Amino acid sequence: MADFVFWYWWVLAFAFLILEMLTPGFFFMWLALSGLITGAVVGLTPTLSINIQVFIFSACAIVAVTVWRLYGKKYPVETDQPLLNKRGAQYIGRIFPLYAAIENGEGKIKVDDTIWKVQGEDCDISTKVKVTGMRGMVLYVEKVG
Numbered sequence: 001m002a003d004f005v006f007w008y009w010w011v012l013a014f015a016f017l018i019l020e021m022l023t024p025g026f027f028f029m030w031l032a033l034s035g036l037i038t039g040a041v042v043g044l045t046p047t048l049s050i051n052i053q054v055f056i057f058s059a060c061a062i063v064a065v066t067v068w069r070l071y072g073k074k075y076p077v078e079t080d081q082p083l084l085n086k087r088g089a090q091y092i093g094r095i096f097p098l099y100a101a102i103e104n105g106e107g108k109i110k111v112d113d114t115i116w117k118v119q120g121e122d123c124d125i126s127t128k129v130k131v132t133g134m135r136g137m138v139l140y141v142e143k144v145g
Contacts, residue, residue: 004050009039009057030068034060088116088134095144101125102141109139 013035020028038057042048048056083090091111099115100108101124108115109129120129120141129141 004042004053005046006039006043009035009042009053013039026068027065030064031061033064034058088137088139091116091131091139092133093131095128095130096141097128098123098125102127102129107141109141 013032016028016032016035020026020032034057037060038053041056042053096109096111098107098118099110102118102120102122105119105122107118107120107123109118109131110116116139117137118129118131118139118141121143123129123143128144130144131139132142133140
């Protein structure tokens with residue numbers, strides 16, 4: 001291990017870049033950047049021990065990932081479909097006929113090909129309800145008209 005040279009870190013960085021292309025997200029990109037930085041430092045000071053090299057890599061990786069996460073929280077990605085992965089939230093404000101009457105505060109509605117559990121005031125199956133909110137997989141509804 002005494003011969004651990006700078007280009008080993010660059011090979012590791014290249015491997016992380018390949019992983020970045022094969023997986024979603026930006027995590028491996030920051031590890032690749034850390035490998036490139038570590039390789040550059042080792043190239044400039046080749047007498048560093050492997051322990052110090054690993055420490056430099058780890059510190060760079062932690063800083064890079066932390067900075068990216070803080071940046072992502074401060075400047076979130078804006079999308080034209082903010083409810084894309086929040087299926088139940090897409091139904092808030094819409095009106096549906098009941099699939100099963102609401103008895104003791106619980107019933108069901110059918111939305112497309114899915115049956116959702118609903119909570120609201122008791123009403124018979126012929127009633128239409130408006131979705132007012134959700135919690136977990138339960139939609140909250142109120143009578144319409």
